[in-house]
Amino acid sequence: MKERLNFFAKRLALMIGAALLLLPGGLAAGEFTQPIKFSHKTHAGTNKVPCEFCHIYARRSLVSGIPPVRTCVGCHSMVKGTEPWQQKEIKKVLKYWEEQRPIEWKKIHDVPDFVNFSHKRHIQIGFDCTQCHGDVTKIEEWTMDNMKQPLAMGWCVKCHMTQHPTANGKIAGPARPTRGAPAVSEAVAQQPDGVISGSRDCFICHK
Ligand code: HEC
Ligand code: HEC
Ligand code: HEC
Numbered sequence: 053m054k055e056r057l058n059f060f061a062k063r064l065a066l067m068i069g070a071a072l073l074l075l076p077g078g079l080a081a082g083e084f085t086q087p088i089k090f091s092h093k094t095h096a097g098t099n100k101v102p103c104e105f106c107h108i109y110a111r112r113s114l115v116s117g118i119p120p121v122r123t124c125v126g127c128h129s130m131v132k133g134t135e136p137w138q139q140k141e142i143k144k145v146l147k148y149w150e151e152q153r154p155i156e157w158k159k160i161h162d163v164p165d166f167v168n169f170s171h172k173r174h175i176q177i178g179f180d181c182t183q184c185h186g187d188v189t190k191i192e193e194w195t196m197d198n199m200k201q202p203l204a205m206g207w208c209v210k211c212h213m214t215q216h217p218t219a220n221g222k223i224a225g226p227a228r229p230t231r232g233a234p235a236v237s238e239a240v241a242q243q244p245d246g247v248i249s250g251s252r253d254c255f256i257c258h259k
């Protein structure tokens with residue numbers, strides 16, 4: 053009996069602990085948790101800056117990479133912002149540049165280290181960013197909740213088992229508009245030239 057009570061006491065303590073973790077910890081609703089209020093909606097949406105203007109490694113390496121402050125300053129030495137809140141946030145960016153400090157962005161999308169994932173392979177075969185990340189042009193702030201995918205093993209494997217129709221040897225749609233998407237979709241509508249799928253081999257993803 054004593055042991056049971058002990059068990060319940062522990063559970064209660066755990067539940068209170070969990071409830072405390074869920075409390076917003078001093079953050080007001082809608083407040084950003086990143087060091088700078090960086091919005092994909094503003095950049096990739098309203099101002100139509102292409103994904104790969106900032107994430108230059110996506111097609112060349114394992115990671116897409118987060119742009120250095122230099123990339124931001126390329127625009128923000130001129131673009132100072134319209135609204136006072138924008139000006140305030142952009143000043144912060146310029147301060148990082150002045151002090152030659154990197155911005156410490158928190159990483160949201162993260163597969164464990166024992167998983168082998170490569171952007172390059174998926175981009176070069178023709179997948180679009182939206183396929184895995186959804187419509188990023190509507191995202192104000194990345195959080196664990198608005199991540200389109202859980203990045204779980206089942207998600208990877210399910211797509212690897214899918215037979216994707218190809219045109220000119222590339223996955224057909226949703227292809228990137230900037231990389232000849234309309235031409236590719238048209239070609240595949242008429243005659244797909246084959247299908248491609250990924251591997252289910254454990255050692256492909258777990259080296
Ligand atoms: C003006 C530069 C810029 C553009 C354009 C841009 N991004 Fe980003 N992206 C960033 C920065 C800075 C971060 C890190 C801060 C954050 O998480 O919002 C980031 C973060 C991300 C992340 C998540 C990183 C993480 O921590 O998990 C994804 C996914 C992403 N971008 C995808 C895209 C896609 C897809 C597009 C095009 C629709 C795009 N980005 C356009 C600058 C940019
Ligand atoms: C290709 C040009 C370009 C690049 C590169 C760029 N920005 Fe911007 N940024 C803009 C424009 C345009 C606005 C909108 C300004 C306005 O509405 O007055 C903006 C707005 C902002 C704002 C104000 C908040 C908002 O959403 O309107 C912040 C903060 C910001 N950018 C941070 C960054 C950071 C950090 C980077 C680098 C990772 C970056 N920008 C790279 C063009 C750029
Ligand atoms: C096949 C699915 C897939 C596609 C397509 C894809 N991504 Fe990702 N992305 C991921 C996964 C999985 C992660 C987490 C990787 C990790 O933790 O190593 C990620 C992480 C990221 C990150 C965080 C930083 C990094 O490199 O780990 C950024 C930024 C990003 N992706 C941008 C993009 C952009 C831009 C495109 C289109 C050019 C794109 N992604 C296409 C699956 C994808």
Ligand code: HEC
Pocket residue numbers: 163167168169170173174177179183184203204207208209211212216248249250251256257
């Ligand atoms: C949207 C569909 C899709 C998703 C999601 C996806 N993949 Fe893939 N992946 C593919 C396809 C199709 C190929 C084959 C590409 C080729 O043959 O060039 C591939 C290839 C690969 C390769 C290269 C295999 C080789 O032979 O070297 C690795 C590694 C890989 N994927 C890992 C992952 C991991 C890890 C995840 C999840 C985090 C993932 N993929 C999610 C479709 C996907």
Ligand code: HEC
Pocket residue numbers: 163164167203204205208209212251252253254255256257258
């Ligand atoms: C297409 C990529 C892919 C393939 C193929 C794959 N895995 Fe995984 N696996 C993943 C990813 C991604 C995770 C991380 C999931 C997460 O963090 O929730 C993972 C996680 C795991 C884990 C840890 C599970 C856990 O709950 O922590 C084990 C064990 C595992 N995989 C074994 C295997 C075995 C055995 C095979 C072959 C039958 C296999 N995997 C094939 C992508 C893959």
